[in-house]
Amino acid sequence: ATMFFYTNAALEWVLLRVEAMQIVVIVTSSILLVMLPAGSVAPGAYYSGLSTSIIIMCTNMVCHSSLLLAFFPGFLGLCLSYALTLSSAQVFLTRFYSNLENYMISVERIKQFMHLPSEPPAVISDRRPAPSWPSEGKINLENLRVKYRENAPTVLRGITCTFAAGNKIGVVGRTGSGKTTLLSALFRLIDPSGGRILIDDVDICTIGLKDLRMKLSIIPQEPTLFRGSVRSNVDPLGLYTDQDIWEALDKCQLKKTIGVLPELLEAPGETMIFSSTV
Template identity: 65%
Template sequence: MHIESEPPATIENNRPPSSWAYKGRIELTNIKVSYRLNAPLVLKGITCTFKEGNRVGVVGRTGSGKTTLINTLFCLVEPESGGIVIDGLNICYIGLKDLRMKLSIISQEPTLFKGSVRLNLDPLGLYSDQDIWVALEKCQLKATISRLLNQLDSSGENEL
């Protein structure tokens, strides 16, 4: 198969500062996306700004482009034209790891992957147990996980 590879995880001569994306302002300018060459556009010139400090819900009918918009923010799909700027930095010119480590999404359908609670919440092992417990408390799951036999290391249907 001739599948184009993903862009690199990091681009050494174009790394964002470690403090990047501290505000969270996202600006989309005339974003046009299709899934194949010469296919109809799924996003047809989206221009909008998500102001820093706001929580944003993306809503719409089935097939209206919600998932495509999110996929474009994470560079899972590349726009045919237009630009995406987060806190003054065009995301098309930075590595995927540098971008994706700074973005989060809460899906409409919650999903747990195979493995422990810890692995589901911190798959890269970047956070301390204390950080994980604080996150669980914020989403009102601390008491539930505390009752499990192996707590953060619990996994499997019979434990959850």
């Protein structure tokens, strides 16, 4: 709905400017027709263009025939009438062309999505990691190279390092240095174009996405609560018991906040609940 509103607002603004320019042209042409001095146009001269021919024809009649002088206001009105008609037609064509372009862009996007390569399989039966994986959490990057598209420049160029197990590691750098890209590569949101990522000596590109992402957690910079209950936000896959969910909320210091709500874990999970109760 937001994009539809912005599109219509932009289209109406364009049409407003087109109509304003048309009014300026019509008013200017009318003033010039009325104020055109006699004898300024040679009789019998040839001029290209429909509007110019009409103006010259009317001027010649005014300059060289006293009988047709009385009909000049009628011809002037006819010219302005046709000009107004063409103005309305131009507005209609502008609106039609803009809508057609928007619809064709939608078709182009659908075609683009149809040809997007699909994600790797969620589970690879013969390459499933052990249930206890990862037991330590050691991460090795071996000549890691990552780029967002085939024809795009390489963002991470040959990174080789080791994150020891049980340590808190901070990755710092300026904007655009590749911090988010590195995190995306760990979750395989972007597959490496070269090198390997090993977690406890298991290459993450050789296992399914579900087996990988179920074992990793992330805390985004901006918290997002989805529509649904508190339970569905904490445990979207329904894998844990109520006791496990309450323990997780207690570790996040949200147990008291959720405990005073009448619906408890079934309370709506929108941000306004936390903002109104904290």
